Amino acid sequence: xxxxxxxxxxxxxxxxxxxxxxxxxxxxxxxxxxxxxxxxxxxxxxxxxxxxxxxxxxxxxxxxxxxxxxxxxxxxxxxxxxxxxxxxxxxxxxxxxxxxxxxxxxxxxxxxxx
Amino acid sequence: xxxxxxxxxxxxxxxxxxxxxxxxxxxxxxxxxxxxxxxxxxxxxxxxxxxxxxxxxxxxxxxxxxxxxxxxxxxxxxxxxxxxxxxxxxxxxxxxxxxxxxxxxxxxxxxxxxxx
Numbered sequence: 001x002x003x004x005x006x007x008x009x010x011x012x013x014x015x016x017x018x019x020x021x022x023x024x025x026x027x028x029x030x031x032x033x034x035x036x037x038x039x040x041x042x043x044x045x046x047x048x049x050x051x052x053x054x055x056x057x058x059x060x061x062x063x064x065x066x067x068x069x070x071x072x073x074x075x076x077x078x079x080x081x082x083x084x085x086x087x088x089x090x091x092x093x094x095x096x097x098x099x100x101x102x103x104x105x106x107x108x109x110x111x112x113x114x
Numbered sequence: 115x116x117x118x119x120x121x122x123x124x125x126x127x128x129x130x131x132x133x134x135x136x137x138x139x140x141x142x143x144x145x146x147x148x149x150x151x152x153x154x155x156x157x158x159x160x161x162x163x164x165x166x167x168x169x170x171x172x173x174x175x176x177x178x179x180x181x182x183x184x185x186x187x188x189x190x191x192x193x194x195x196x197x198x199x200x201x202x203x204x205x206x207x208x209x210x211x212x213x214x215x216x217x218x219x220x221x222x223x224x225x226x227x228x229x230x
Contacts (some may be wrong), residue, residue, distance in 0.1 A: 044205070100217060104157045107156050
């Protein structure tokens with residue numbers, strides 16, 4: 001069955017430091033993968049998505065993610081974190097049935113230290 | 115333009131009561147999705163509408179949960195005989211065409227349901 005795992009529940013980084021959030025997926029076929037961000041009281045906002053082609057995907061707010069089939073990973077990165085990046089981050093992929101059903105990971109809460 | 119809106123933003127009810135949660139998708143979006151997010155968890159899929167019809171309701175946990183979208187726009191998620199375990203944030207999303215896999219889902223802010 002398809003699944004998405006985010007191994008880190010909580011991460012703290014200093015402002016200006018680099019960031020990497022981990023995501024592992026389990027899919028039988030070509031995965032379609034997403035990263036969303038959720039700020040308190042806000043809806044989920046799409047940061048970036050991977051469907052095919054170039055394995056390094058650029059997103060909004062300076063984020064990027066790299067798809068690595070050999071490692072079943074789709075990690076999110078940012079070279080320099082800003083205090084406003086503090087939020088909860090979700091990795092997601094499509095479930096079965098071609099109906100757009102998204103399967104989400106548990107989420108990673110990012111705290112940014114001044 | 116206006117995004118996905120959900121009302122109410124918060125709903126407190128008593129165990130056994132009936133509740134309705136409303137979702138207004140982005141204008142022109144044909145596909146609409148409901149998810150449920152429990153505390154500390156990622157969203158879990160409930161149901162997907164393409165137009166007026168439910169194309170996939172495999173995520174509805176039991177027959178107490180029902181959703182409609184009679185005119186292909188606004189959707190209502192209905193929960194009968196609420197239980198404390200139904201307490202969660204209910205998220206709605208819409209997308210332009212529902213065409214898999216390229217369509218992007220845009221999420222609303224959610225309705226926080228608390229069952230006492």
